[in-house]
Amino acid sequence: MARRFDNWQAVHDEALRRIRDGVWKPGETIPPEEELAAEFGCSRATANRALRTIAESGMIERRRKAGTRVAENPVRKARFEIPILRLEVEASGQAYSYALISSGELPPPARVQALLSLAPDTPALHVVALHLSGGQPYVLEDRWINIQTVPEARNAPFTSISANEWLVRHAPFTNGEISIQAEQASEQVAQRLGANTGDSLLGVERRTWDGSEPVTLAHLTYASRHRMRMKF
């Protein structure tokens, strides 16, 4: 008598087991939902949820009529959480502090102007600040805010709350983009982060939009030896 898999987690795990154990091989089509539901002793909706979840992880590919195939090249997907820096620091057990370095309105350089879809000579709000963890420099933030999209930002108290945090709470955005790269510390960056000129530092650039309106472009430089971690 076949074992019953009558909740979506059980079906999910059993399906993954069959893929791992080679019962269902890469490129092969697996039985349709209805058949699996009958075999597993569950409803089609339950089988559907299990398979849909697996499909979201990239292990299988589903198409109407064509059916469900085990991916040839299982692209794994990891989830990366984009935290507020204060919470990231506090979660690590360190004391968080924050220091505003400069703030002002001026037309951004060409690259920023393009990334924020600004017309030439349009001023934007430029905020530079340092985030500290346990009193040590942690992240240097260099941010441009589109004051056409978020005019309220001009009156935001960036001396007491980071632009990072203020924006998360007050400036809605619908989507964003993040780019991670290794950077060589300039003299100024090194000095601010307590590193040496030329040190290899992790740089993260985040851009957000509210619909099609660019909201902000933030460049974060992490202090030395910082690691970003994810599980998958």
Add this chain to the structure above:
Amino acid sequence: MARRFDNWQAVHDEALRRIRDGVWKPGETIPPEEELAAEFGCSRATANRALRTIAESGMIERRRKAGTRVAENPVRKARFEIPILRLEVEASGQAYSYALISSGELPPPARVQALLSLAPDTPALHVVALHLSGGQPYVLEDRWINIQTVPEARNAPFTSISANEWLVRHAPFTNGEISIQAEQASEQVAQRLGANTGDSLLGVERRTWDGSEPVTLAHLTYASRHRMRMKF
């Protein structure tokens, strides 16, 4: 007359709109599923799917009995795809090639031994290889494979297929961990990647398990100016 939102995407979008527009504010509890279903003119299952999806993105938090609250600090979650390097290169329109630098069995250094949960003096398979994009060095891969977990790897043809790709296809894993950091190119790494000693390079370390069995530890060093991108 209220507008009908009778499919989960519509409910999802409308709920997000209410959060963005401040109809539902951070920290506030939103109406229960049943109520929303009535208001939206859909079934509770549909409202549930919409809200569950939003919860997965981190914008709302749900607890039985307590209800659903808009997150105080909307932690955004980005999805990061972990591709096979060959496919990553080919997707960029460049020609991919691969060169094995060395391969052999030997007891790994202490750090690797610990990360792979190996007993002292246990040999592991060490594979070093270079991935090229359009003939230019792209990624230097330095990998240790646990041959207790994956003995078949000893006979794998790593001269023609990258360990990266072979493992994805032949060594099942259930979970993994990824760590990203900035590194300073050693003389050897710089030479292999066509960079200069001391250059700032992006390093990625991936570790995978099959259940509780460590499978492999891969250290990837990207050539200069490489950016990892994600959307959220």
Add this chain to the structure above:
DNA sequence: CAGTGGTCTAGACCACCAG
């Protein structure tokens, strides 16, 4: 205890698209 979300079921209709 009782309100809320988590999930299952059976049945239905539909969209997509490979043959």
Add this chain to the structure above:
DNA sequence: TGGTGGTCTAGACCACTGC
């Protein structure tokens, strides 16, 4: 055009957990 996945519904039971 028919097989397959995508989704909806109504109703049900259950698991958590705040009160």
